[in-house]
Amino acid sequence: MENLIIGIQNALTLGPLIALIAGVTIGIFMGAIPGLTAAMAIALLAPITFGMQPITAIAFLIGIYKGGTFGGSISAILLNIPGSPEASATSFDGFPLAKKGRAREALQMALFASVAGAIIADILLYVVAAPFSKFALKFGPTELTFVVLFAFTFVAGLTGKSMIRGLIACSFGILCAMVGLDPMSATPRLTFGFIELFDGLSLLSIAIGMLGLAEIIFVLEKKFREKYGLKKVEIAQFGEKRGPNLNLVIFFQYWKTILRSSFIGSCVGALPGIGASMAAFLGYGSAKKYSKQPELFGKGNLDGIAGPEAANSAVVGGSFVPLLTLGIPGNVTTALMVGTFLVHGIEPGPHVFNNQPILIYSIFSILLIANFFNLIIGLLGSGIYSHIIRLPEYIIYSIVGLTCLTGVLAASSTIFDLYIVIIFGVIGYFMKKFDYSFVAFLIGFVLAPEFELSFRSYLLLAQGDPVGLLFSRPIALFFFGLTILAIFKILWDRIIKMN
Amino acid sequence: MIFSLRNKLSIIIICLSIIALIILPYQVNDGGSSFFGGAQLIPNLTLSLIIILSFVDLVINGFFSFIKKKDHNFLISNGESFGFYDFLAVLLITIAFVTFALALPFLGYLITSFFLILFLFLINGGKNIFKLAILSAISVIFMYCTMRFLFGIYLQTLPDFSLI
Numbered sequence: 001m002e003n004l005i006i007g008i009q010n011a012l013t014l015g016p017l018i019a020l021i022a023g024v025t026i027g028i029f030m031g032a033i034p035g036l037t038a039a040m041a042i043a044l045l046a047p048i049t050f051g052m053q054p055i056t057a058i059a060f061l062i063g064i065y066k067g068g069t070f071g072g073s074i075s076a077i078l079l080n081i082p083g084s085p086e087a088s089a090t091s092f093d094g095f096p097l098a099k100k101g102r103a104r105e106a107l108q109m110a111l112f113a114s115v116a117g118a119i120i121a122d123i124l125l126y127v128v129a130a131p132f133s134k135f136a137l138k139f140g141p142t143e144l145t146f147v148v149l150f151a152f153t154f155v156a157g158l159t160g161k162s163m164i165r166g167l168i169a170c171s172f173g174i175l176c177a178m179v180g181l182d183p184m185s186a187t188p189r190l191t192f193g194f195i196e197l198f199d200g201l202s203l204l205s206i207a208i209g210m211l212g213l214a215e216i217i218f219v220l221e222k223k224f225r226e227k228y229g230l231k232k233v234e235i236a237q238f239g240e241k242r243g244p245n246l247n248l249v250i251f252f253q254y255w256k257t258i259l260r261s262s263f264i265g266s267c268v269g270a271l272p273g274i275g276a277s278m279a280a281f282l283g284y285g286s287a288k289k290y291s292k293q294p295e296l297f298g299k300g301n302l303d304g305i306a307g308p309e310a311a312n313s314a315v316v317g318g319s320f321v322p323l324l325t326l327g328i329p330g331n332v333t334t335a336l337m338v339g340t341f342l343v344h345g346i347e348p349g350p351h352v353f354n355n356q357p358i359l360i361y362s363i364f365s366i367l368l369i370a371n372f373f374n375l376i377i378g379l380l381g382s383g384i385y386s387h388i389i390r391l392p393e394y395i396i397y398s399i400v401g402l403t404c405l406t407g408v409l410a411a412s413s414t415i416f417d418l419y420i421v422i423i424f425g426v427i428g429y430f431m432k433k434f435d436y437s438f439v440a441f442l443i444g445f446v447l448a449p450e451f452e453l454s455f456r457s458y459l460l461l462a463q464g465d466p467v468g469l470l471f472s473r474p475i476a477l478f479f480f481g482l483t484i485l486a487i488f489k490i491l492w493d494r495i496i497k498m499n
Numbered sequence: 500m501i502f503s504l505r506n507k508l509s510i511i512i513i514c515l516s517i518i519a520l521i522i523l524p525y526q527v528n529d530g531g532s533s534f535f536g537g538a539q540l541i542p543n544l545t546l547s548l549i550i551i552l553s554f555v556d557l558v559i560n561g562f563f564s565f566i567k568k569k570d571h572n573f574l575i576s577n578g579e580s581f582g583f584y585d586f587l588a589v590l591l592i593t594i595a596f597v598t599f600a601l602a603l604p605f606l607g608y609l610i611t612s613f614f615l616i617l618f619l620f621l622i623n624g625g626k627n628i629f630k631l632a633i634l635s636a637i638s639v640i641f642m643y644c645t646m647r648f649l650f651g652i653y654l655q656t657l658p659d660f661s662l663i
Contacts, residue, residue: 164555174541178541178545187527190527219623220588221584221585221588223622224584227624393624394619394624395620398638402638405615421596422600425593426589
C-alpha cells in the first residue's frame, strides 16, 4: 500500500505530468496523420527521452501511445482515411456521421469511448498484473524458452497474411539480434570486422529505418504512381460541418458496448501479436451483433464508433500485462518501449515487481492519468488537429525524413548508425511490400537475447535429454502444447479462408 | 507466374541464407568449440529455418500459381508489382540519405539537412523552390535549436573542411 501511494506521488510530480501532456499532444498529432503511427512517433522520439528521468521518459512514451491510439480516429472520421490501422473500423460509421454534419458528435464519441475503454483496461491491468507476476516468478529457462517460442509463433502467425512469411521475418529478426558479442562466451559474432557492431545492432536505428524511412519510400512511390497515372488514389470528402456536441446522456446509453469492447480489447492486448486493429474489428463486430439496430451500421451509428474505439484503446492497458509480467512485448509499440526501459535500467519481467515496486505503481498511475490528459487535449485539440491533418503530405513526410536521421544522430552520435537506418529502411520497404511482417521481425529481434539465453540454458540443464526435461515441467509443456495448437489453429483458419 | 516476383524473392532469400550459412563459421569465433549449444547454435538454427520456410513458401506458392495460373490470394496479400517507379523511389531516397551520411562530417548538420529536406520537398511534389527553401531553412533551424537548447544534444553545426 505504501508503495502504491509513493508510486502515485511520483506520477503526480511536475516532470511526468509535463511529459504526459507533451506525449499525448504529439501522439494525437502523429496518430491523426495517415501513415504516421504512435509506434513511429516513439521510434523517432525515443532518443530525446534518454536524458530524462526514467519515470518522466516512461510518461512521455505512454502519452504518445495513448494519444496515438485515439488520434487515428480523427482522420478516420473526418477524411475517411484511418490515421493508424486500428482506426480503420472507426471510419465505417464515423465518416458517414461526419458527412451528415455530425463530425463533432462522432469525434467526441470516439474520444469518450477511447478514454472509457482505456480506463477499464488500466484498472484490469492493475488487478491482474501483480498476481500474474508472482506466478511468472516460477518460470525458469525451460519455461521461458517455450513461452517465448509461443510468442514467436503467435506473432508470426497473426501479424501477416502468411504464417510462413511471418516465421521467416521472425527468424530474420532473431538472426539480426545475434550480431555482436555472444552473451555466454563474449565472442564476436557476425560483426564482419566492424567494431561498431560489437554492441549489436541498435533497436532504435532498425525501428526508425523500418518504420520511418520505409514509410517515406512508400509515400514517394505513391506520388510517382499518382503523377504518372499508374494508380489513382481515392480522395475522401471532408466533412465541412462540425455539428452539435455529444450529449453525455446519449453517451452513457452505450455503456454496454463500451464495457464489452473494453474486455475484448484488454484480452486481445494481453495476447502477443494480435494487435489493436484486430481488437477494433472484434469490438465493431460485437457492437453490431448485440445492437438493436444492426442495419444502421455503416450508415453512421454511434455504436459503430464506440465499439472499435473502446476496444483499440483497451489494448494499450492489456499489452502491458505480458510486458510487465513476462517481459514479452505484444506489439511494435511495446517492443520499442522495452528498448527505452532497458536504457533507463529497467528490465521488464516478473522480478521488476519485487525489485522496483514503486516504479510499477508509478507506471500504473501514469497509465490512468494519461487518460484524463487524452480526454482534455482531445476535446480542446480536435478542431486544431482536423486542420493540421490537411497539411500537404510532402511537408509532413519530408520533415519526418529529417527527424528520422536527426533522432538517430542524437541517440548514437555516429554516422555508422545512419547507414544501419538506411539499410533497414530499404529492407523494411521490401518486407512490407512482400508481406513479411515487420511486427514479427521486431518481436523476434527484441526477444532473441532472452530466447537465446534461456534456450541454451535449457539445453545445458537437459543434459542431452531435452524432451525428458520438457515433460517434467508442466508450465513449459503447457506452452509447448499451446504453440502446437496455435500453429494448427492458424493454419486451419487459413485453409478454411482459402477454400 | 511460377517465377513470379515473390517466388524470385524466395529464391534470393534461400541463396543469401545458404551463403550466410557458409560464411557463419568464419564470423563466429567460438574457439573451435564442438558443443552443440555454442555461439553458432541460434544463427545456424535461424538460417536453416529461413531456408526451409522459404523453400516451403516457394513450393506452395508455385503450386497454387501453377494450378490457378495466377498468384494465390491466400499466400500473396499485396500482389503489387515492383516497377520502375517503385525502384526509382527506393533509389532516390537511398541516394539522398547516403549522401547526407557521407556529407555530414564535412558540411555539418545545418547545410546537409537543409539540402536533404529541400530535396525531399521537391521529389515529394513541392513546387515553388523559393518558398520551399525558406521552409527548409526554418525546419532545419527549428530542429537544430530543439536538439541543442531543449535537449542539450550537440550536432556538428558548421562545415569542417579539415577532414577533406
